[in-house]
């Protein structure tokens with residue numbers, strides 16, 4: 618750890634790790650094979666008290682740091698199940714930070730009583746990295762907004778009760794930075810229809826699907842934040858969940874490293890243990906170095922966010938580094954297992970597949986390079 622965990626953080630880590638080992642490890646392979654998640658899993662996670670702990674913001678609650686600690690532990694067992702359980706933690710917290718009055722009270726009590734899955738729908742077929750190309754429209758009505766358009770990739774949609782939809786409140790095609798707004802939409806709203814789930818080569822267990830919106834009515838109270846602030850909110854709010862995605866990458870890389878250590882102890886080559894070969898030891902040491910660096914960058918970003926500082930640059934650095942790190946570690950691990958690492962006889966093959974999403978979800982690597990560069994010009998370099 619870059620700095621010592623507080624007693625609360627240690628307890629969180631132990632609870633998350635024990636849940637991961639007892640509930641996730643046993644089902645991870647089957648969930649991956651069947652592309653499905655048992656419906657009771659989220660209830661069990663709710664029963665640990667972890668998701669409700671993160672709902673309310675308090676002074677010094679260290680939300681992002683603590684959520685990253687939990688995400689990493691869950692991801693050590695399975696990145697797909699960790700995404701399924703932790704993405705709603707980030708999104709529900711975001712919703713609560715923007716909802717007001719009775720809507721907020723009702724949402725909070727629903728989240729406290731039982732699991733609430735909220736998805737996030739920004740990406741469209743022609744607007745992934747380029748958010749200002751987004752076409753889903755939100756037209757003002759007498760009571761709120763009417764949403765129409767199609768979102769291409771949203772995680773957990775089939776399990777979700779709510780989806781945060783990013784839509785255009787400005788004229789079609791306008792590329793101004795105040796063109797977008799966020800809306801909280803119940804998934805059973807008239808006019809909302811889920812498309813066919815995408816098959817994915819990694820994170821197979823979670824559902825990534827399109828969603829069609831046809832004249833979906835949303836009351837003004839379900840507009841999250843100020844109209845036209847959607848792009849800025851992507852920067853601020855997603856700095857939190859983006860750091861969480863980086864933490865998922867560290868969990869995956871740690872698992873690959875541990876499998877490599879175990880394999881090096883058991884596998885015999887040229888009459889000796891594989892880990893007697895210097896190259897094997899050095900490659901394992903490199904993994905450890907890069908995992909430690911990724912975690913330190915995540916903690917720097919998380920701490921800055923928790924302190925209310927502008928952490929756009931730090932969270933992009935953490936996500937970019939974790940994305941490259943987890944691909945390097947899992948690819949190296951696959952090679953160190955020889956053919957076994959390619960054939961699916963070990964967990965390493967799944968880890969390579971799961972690692973890939975870290976560099977795509979919540980912004981591809983070049984997007985984060987752009988953010989880092991823009992921040993260097995604006996805030997200066999280190």
Ligand SMILES: Cc1cc2nc3c(=O)[nH]c(=O)nc-3n(C[C@H](O)[C@H](O)[C@H](O)COP(=O)(O)OP(=O)(O)OC[C@H]3O[C@@H](n4cnc5c(N)ncnc54)[C@H](O)[C@@H]3O)c2cc1C
Nearest residue numbers: 737738739740745746770771772977978979980981983984
């Ligand atoms: C498993 C999974 C889960 C997802 N979950 C969600 C979700 O819950 N909600 C949601 O809204 N979206 C989700 N997405 C979508 C994801 O966020 C987008 O796919 C991602 O932002 C990239 O957008 P794109 O696919 O349109 O790629 P494009 O934007 O078309 O990118 C194409 C290529 O251009 C590169 N590129 C981008 N910008 C630059 C640049 N400035 N310079 C040079 N090259 C560049 C990219 O790296 C990529 O190689 C998910 C995707 C996956 C795979």
